[in-house]
Amino acid sequence: MNTYLLKPCLAAVLLSLSMASFAADKGLIAIITPSHDNPFFKAEADAATAKATQLGYTTLVASHDDDVSKQNQLIETAIARKAKAIVLDNAGADATIGPLKKAKAAGIPAFLIDREINATGVAVAQIVSNNYQGAQLGAEKFVKLMNGKGNYVELLGQESDTNAHVRSQGYHDVIDDYTGLKMVAQQTANWSQTEAFSRMESMLQAHPDITGVISGNDTMALGAEAALKAAGRKDIIVVGFDGSDYVRDSILAKGNIKATVLQPGWREAEMAVEQADAYLKTGKAQKEEKQLMDCVLIDETNAKNLKNFGVQP
Structure with missing residues (x-):
């Protein structure tokens, strides 16, 4: 076999793989939550990261530790890195409004989970437990x-x-x-x-x-x-x-x-990423901004079915 013929073929394969990789990378989603020392917030971050990766995004995962200044810096970083979207469990119902307005002005939509803010029209979605x-x-x-x-x-x-x-x-x-x-x-x-x-x-x-x-x-x-x-x-x-x-x-x-x-934190985080993906594709919100998810009582009757903030069948 002529080894010289392999080089153009190999180049074509590498170019094809590179283009496939590029096509799969839809951009960056910033995922910002309170401290991962709390298993609920870690589960949110893990769920959002897994869903974003599955859908072809890269992620920037960070914790604001319920520090408003740190949260603002992380949102600034997302803006500077031209994130496609922000998934956020926020550090303050009032203090978060200004930074998210800045992100919106920069063309970066926000999808909130777990905690609401005291304003509407700033985030595309606020997905919270009832x-x-x-x-x-x-x-x-x-x-x-x-x-x-x-x-x-x-x-x-x-x-x-x-x-x-x-x-x-x-x-x-x-x-x-x-x-x-x-x-x-x-x-x-x-x-x-x-x-x-x-x-x-x-x-x-x-x-x-x-x-x-x-x-x-x-x-x-x-x-x-x-x-x-x-x-x-x-x-x-x-x-x-x-x-x-x-x-x-x-x-x-x-x-x-x-x-x-x-409170179904895992599913809320997944939904935020799914809705972000749909919004980035269509320019339209899938649902109304405020979305309430019902909670479930866990006691001795169903505790064995609880795992990762969800009830398993």
């Missing part, structure tokens, strides 16, 4: 577990996060109807497991007679559970919110945590 509906599910289970009576405490999420307020309101719109249940303390733990451990220790010292803890998220619920275990208090019921695998394991092991509320 936090109020989910909180009511959690509260109803909490009331049942508490037999409608007893003293309890509440752990709140970050003050700047709309979800923290919506979930608390959903809890109280159910629990407050039961006169036998009395909230004796309410403290913010900023979605943090470490802070929740500390807050739980102090609340337990001040109110040793409590029999229940309702938490704004699973990370704080796990911090509370760790403090209760350290104090030898197996009698205190904890209900969380998010649907993490760690809380699933506690429910199955019959720990302090008896239930949680699953």
